[in-house]
Amino acid sequence: MQLPDILKKIDASTDDMISNMMSMIRIPAIGPLNGGKGEGHRADKVLEFLKGYDSVERIDVKDMHDPAVMRPNILAKKNGRGKGTVWIISHLDTVLPGDLEEWKTPPYEPVVKDGRIYGLGTEDNGQAIISSIYASKFFGSGTLTKRSIGLAIVADEETTSAMGIEYLINAGLFEPDDVFVVPDWGVPGGTMLEVAEKHLVWLKFAVEGKQTHGSTPHRGLNAYRVSAKMLVDVLDRLEARYGGSDPIFRPTVSTFEPTKSIATVGNINTIPGYHEFCLDIRLLPMYDPDDLVAYAKEMGTEWEKRTGAKITVTVEQRTRSGRPSDTECPEFRALFESISSVIGKEPETVGVGGGTCANFFRLAGYNAYVWQCGGGSLHQPNEYCDLENLKTDAKVFATLFHKLCV
Numbered sequence: 501m502q503l504p505d506i507l508k509k510i511d512a513s514t515d516d517m518i519s520n521m522m523s524m525i526r527i528p529a530i531g532p533l534n535g536g537k538g539e540g541h542r543a544d545k546v547l548e549f550l551k552g553y554d555s556v557e558r559i560d561v562k563d564m565h566d567p568a569v570m571r572p573n574i575l576a577k578k579n580g581r582g583k584g585t586v587w588i589i590s591h592l593d594t595v596l597p598g599d600l601e602e603w604k605t606p607p608y609e610p611v612v613k614d615g616r617i618y619g620l621g622t623e624d625n626g627q628a629i630i631s632s633i634y635a636s637k638f639f640g641s642g643t644l645t646k647r648s649i650g651l652a653i654v655a656d657e658e659t660t661s662a663m664g665i666e667y668l669i670n671a672g673l674f675e676p677d678d679v680f681v682v683p684d685w686g687v688p689g690g691t692m693l694e695v696a697e698k699h700l701v702w703l704k705f706a707v708e709g710k711q712t713h714g715s716t717p718h719r720g721l722n723a724y725r726v727s728a729k730m731l732v733d734v735l736d737r738l739e740a741r742y743g744g745s746d747p748i749f750r751p752t753v754s755t756f757e758p759t760k761s762i763a764t765v766g767n768i769n770t771i772p773g774y775h776e777f778c779l780d781i782r783l784l785p786m787y788d789p790d791d792l793v794a795y796a797k798e799m800g801t802e803w804e805k806r807t808g809a810k811i812t813v814t815v816e817q818r819t820r821s822g823r824p825s826d827t828e829c830p831e832f833r834a835l836f837e838s839i840s841s842v843i844g845k846e847p848e849t850v851g852v853g854g855g856t857c858a859n860f861f862r863l864a865g866y867n868a869y870v871w872q873c874g875g876g877s878l879h880q881p882n883e884y885c886d887l888e889n890l891k892t893d894a895k896v897f898a899t900l901f902h903k904l905c906v
């Protein structure tokens with residue numbers, strides 16, 4: 501079948517896409533760490549949609565926190581005669597619905613209204629599951645002369661990925677010639693294509709001084725005063741030491757933001773003996789997060805000597821990002837051109853501060869690209885998937901399959 505016919509078939513599939521999406525959203529898929537029972541039943545439903553593939557494999561992984569729960573991963577393929585597979589990666593699990601009072605319609609009872617499907621997990625990441633299925637559906641088995649088409653519909657993205665994409669990568673299920681597209685982040689209109697992510701470091705600075713009465717500061721050690729002065733110094737020095745910029749990133753520099761802090765004392769006339777604050781740091785990949793952690797601890801020791809307070813610097817989270825994905829290779833060009841031809845303009849190639857599944861591929865040495873048409877409602881009450889976005893995504897992926905597989 502020619503590409504224009506495939507794109508027409510996608511346009512004509514709106515009702516099927518809606519009904520698949522709705523039947524899937526009705527089944528909760530929350531990981532045990534978030535208090536759910538996993539994605540098993542939702543995976544059963546998705547398997548019903550996967551007809552006409554050369555192979556459909558379900559890989560159940562025992563949950564690390566609740567051994568009674570199995571975390572399902574689905575790999576569906578249409579085999580090409582050449583080396584490698586073009587994979588679209590999507591995830592089954594959702595976050596918790598949050599405050600039910602905020603939902604105008606119940607999270608597990610999807611409704612179609614004004615060109616959108618409302619429900620928990622419609623945008624994140626139901627859109628990618630359905631768009632990738634319909635992008636691949638109309639390619640006849642046996643017509644692929646180049647790469648294979650692959651869908652990886654995985655578990656555990658919203659918590660650890662250890663029983664999802666990380667498990668599959670470590671199990672050696674992917675090959676050097678494979679191409680990975682992760683539709684789990686995007687902007688309205690699909691005008692940005694993400695090729696890189698920053699390192700993430702969360703630090704906590706705890707300051708122990710000595711509590712005393714407001715009128716006798718000389719008898720204590722004001723932990724809040726030490727903390728405030730140290731915070732300013734730490735920010736200035738981090739921004740100076742890691743001050744480089746990379747124009748591909750939004751924003752172009754590393755960011756160092758004070759976020760969480762604790763309440764000090766309940767009354768104004770007590771000098772606090774303890775204070776702590778946290779930093780959310782998004783570090784450009786040109787720097788080493790281990791170097792930053794060592795430097796932060798050094799500054800803690802220095803401030804300890806300077807003030808006499810006990811200062812502890814702890815790493816609450818550290819996620820290393822892989823090297824940015826190649827933007828010169830033919831596979832990147834194919835994706836870039838597929839997006840341009842469907843949305844009618846060239847996307848911007850960007851790096852971001854957030855994290856996706858794509859980073860696991862980059863860390864393993866693969867190129868992975870993050871793209872979809874974003875609606876901006878994910879992780880919020882009244883989450884929705886725009887039907888136009890769903891179809892545009894499916895057409896972009898179909899165009900990509902046509903370029904690299906047929």
Ligand SMILES: [Zn+2]
Binds near residue numbers: 591624625657
């Ligand atoms: Zn997601």
